Amino acid sequence: MDCMDCMNEHGPVKIAPMDSAALVKMLVAWYRRSARELPWRQTREPYRIWVSEVILQQTRVEQGIEQYASFLEAFPTVEALAAASVDAVLKVWEGFGYYARARNLHKAAGAVVTELGGRLPRLSSEWLALPGIGRYAAGAIASIAYGERIAAVDGNCRRVLARLFDIRDCVDEKAVQDRLDALAAGLVPAQYPGDFNQAIMDLGAGVCVPGRPRCETCPVAKHCLARAARTQAKIPLRKSKQARPHYDEVVAVIAKRGQYLIGQRPKGGLLGGLWEFPGMRLEAGETHEQGLQRLQELMGIEVEVGGQIAIVEHAYSHFSVTLHVYACRYQSGKAASSGHDELRWVRSTELAQYAFPGTNRKFLRLLC
Numbered sequence: 001m002d003c004m005d006c007m008n009e010h011g012p013v014k015i016a017p018m019d020s021a022a023l024v025k026m027l028v029a030w031y032r033r034s035a036r037e038l039p040w041r042q043t044r045e046p047y048r049i050w051v052s053e054v055i056l057q058q059t060r061v062e063q064g065i066e067q068y069a070s071f072l073e074a075f076p077t078v079e080a081l082a083a084a085s086v087d088a089v090l091k092v093w094e095g096f097g098y099y100a101r102a103r104n105l106h107k108a109a110g111a112v113v114t115e116l117g118g119r120l121p122r123l124s125s126e127w128l129a130l131p132g133i134g135r136y137a138a139g140a141i142a143s144i145a146y147g148e149r150i151a152a153v154d155g156n157c158r159r160v161l162a163r164l165f166d167i168r169d170c171v172d173e174k175a176v177q178d179r180l181d182a183l184a185a186g187l188v189p190a191q192y193p194g195d196f197n198q199a200i201m202d203l204g205a206g207v208c209v210p211g212r213p214r215c216e217t218c219p220v221a222k223h224c225l226a227r228a229a230r231t232q233a234k235i236p237l238r239k240s241k242q243a244r245p246h247y248d249e250v251v252a253v254i255a256k257r258g259q260y261l262i263g264q265r266p267k268g269g270l271l272g273g274l275w276e277f278p279g280m281r282l283e284a285g286e287t288h289e290q291g292l293q294r295l296q297e298l299m300g301i302e303v304e305v306g307g308q309i310a311i312v313e314h315a316y317s318h319f320s321v322t323l324h325v326y327a328c329r330y331q332s333g334k335a336a337s338s339g340h341d342e343l344r345w346v347r348s349t350e351l352a353q354y355a356f357p358g359t360n361r362k363f364l365r366l367l368c
Contacts, residue, residue, distance in 0.1 A: 023164070023223040024189050024196060030219035031199030036061070036206075039068055041198070046120045046145040047078050050127075053137045054105055058098040061205070067096050079118060081109035090273050090355040097358065099271055104132025124150050144194035151184035152197040156204030162236040163208060166225035171236040246320045250291040251279040251360075253367065254303055256330035259347055260367065262354065263340030270316075275354040278338050279323065288324055301333035310363035325363050 035041065038061065040052035051071055055064045074092045075081040081089070086106050093102035108130040112120060121127045123146075127138035139152035151157075158171050158180045165183060169176045189196055207214050213232050215221050226232040254261040260277070267273045280295040282288070292305055306327040314321050335343050346354070348367050356364060 019223065020187055023220050024187055026220050026223075027199045027203065028189070028192055028195050031195055031202060034202070035198065036202055039065060044145050046141060048072065049145045050120070050137075050141050051105070053140050054101050054132065055096075057101060057137070059096060063096070067093075075109075078109045078112050078120065081106060082113040086267075086273055087355065091353070094274075094355040095358060095361065099274060101132060103267065103273060107131045108133065122146050122148075124148055140197060143188070143197050147193060149188055149190050149193045151181065151188050152201075153181050153184045154201075156208075157184060157197075157200045159210065159236050160200055160204045160208045163213065163226040163232050164220070164224050166229050166231060166235065168231065168235060168237060170239060172239045244315075244319055246322070248282045248322050248324065249279045250282060250288050250295065251277050251323050251325045252292060252295060252303065252305075252328045253277050253309065253325060253363075254301075254328045254330050256345060259345040260351070261330070261335055261343060261345055262351075263338065263344075264342045266339070266341050271357045273355070274357050275344075276357055276360050277325075278340075280338075288326070292326060292328075295338065298336075299333075299338045300336040302331040303328040304331055309366055312359050312362045314359045314362075321359070323359050 038052075040048055043049070052064070052068055055067050055071070059067060071092055075084060075089070084106070086103060089102050089106045090099060093099060096102075111130055112118060121130070122142065124135075124138040124142035127133045127141055128135065133141075136152050136154045139148075139150045142148035143150055143152060153161075158177065161167070161180045161183050162171055167176065167180065171177065171180065184200075187196070203218070203220075207218050211233070215224070215227050215232060218224065218227075221227055224232065226235050252261075254277075262275045263278055264275050265271050265273065278295060278299060280291045280298070282291045286294075288308075289305070292303075296302055306329065308324060309327050310323070310325040312323040312325065314323070337343060351364060351367065
């Protein structure tokens with residue numbers, strides 16, 4: 001058997017070519033012994049697996065368990081999800097973030113019912129045709145629910161593969177991602193593709209973690225080329241992250257005869273379809289008072305600005321924000337859209353019926 005030469009800080013080391021079949025066998029055996037007990041792993045029902053994969057796209061497993069249970073309680077079948085209003089879906093999703101996932105789930109359920117007669121797809125290529133389903137989710141659903149021999153490759157999987165094969169190129173480059181995807185596709189076994197994909201998921205989540213991988217507990221450590229080359233802590237190589245911008249906003253909680261003014265965000269944008277209190281991002285050097293005045297002019301109303309009732313800090317994936325929330329009393333004018341699809345006056349007792357972003361929910365209790 002030939003060997004490859006690899007360099008590290010201690011000089012050249014000899015690394016035996018990877019025995020892929022043995023690696024796959026050991027990894028699947030480890031998964032079957034040590035798999036995390038998760039509610040979506042107790043079923044092969046494709047709808048439930050689909051819901052879990054969408055939830056886990058941007059959610060920690062611990063929070064995902066709660067979200068999974070509440071979502072299926074409200075919408076136990078694809079027909080129930082399709083029949084619900086998007087507002088009802090967003091309300092159940094409230095607090096879990098990345099709301100485009102909920103909107104796409106609802107839209108895809110409608111497509112399944114109206115275009116596919118309620119029959120969920122079997123092949124990953126069919127899942128890809130539905131809104132909000134990418135290659136990873138399509139591969140995961142098709143392999144776990146139906147046993148299709150296809151890889152499910154996400155960031156965790158690419159990290160594991162980059163270390164297993166000692167790939168020292170930047171994994172943010174598309175060419176490198178394509179290479180890793182091809183390596184994953186070549187490893188997926190014909191007999192138990194779902195178990196293999198979930199084994200990679202668990203390995204990346206609990207053992208082959210970012211920074212310092214726990215090689216001493218890894219079931220396939222002896223097959224890992226990065227470990228043999230002592231490069232595992234340096235892999236994967238990533239691009240430097242740019243500084244996340246921060247914004248300040250003023251928010252007006254406008255009261256009129258026991259009602260509050262709220263607006264629905266445009267359905268196609270950030271936090272689309274959620275309701276919020278009117279607000280305005282401050283320009284450079286602009287004071288709170290100036291921002292609130294500009295908001296009034298934009299909406300075509302006059303309000304009496306009272307005291308500040310809350311300061312809310314919140315971080316999104318690409319920026320952070322501080323909301324400066326003011327109690328305001330309506331004076332005159334007919335409120336016009338301030339970048340919202342719809343405006344409504346609602347009583348404090350009705351606020352719980354609406355889905356709000358996390359930033360607004362942090363001060364809602366002060367009004368109810």
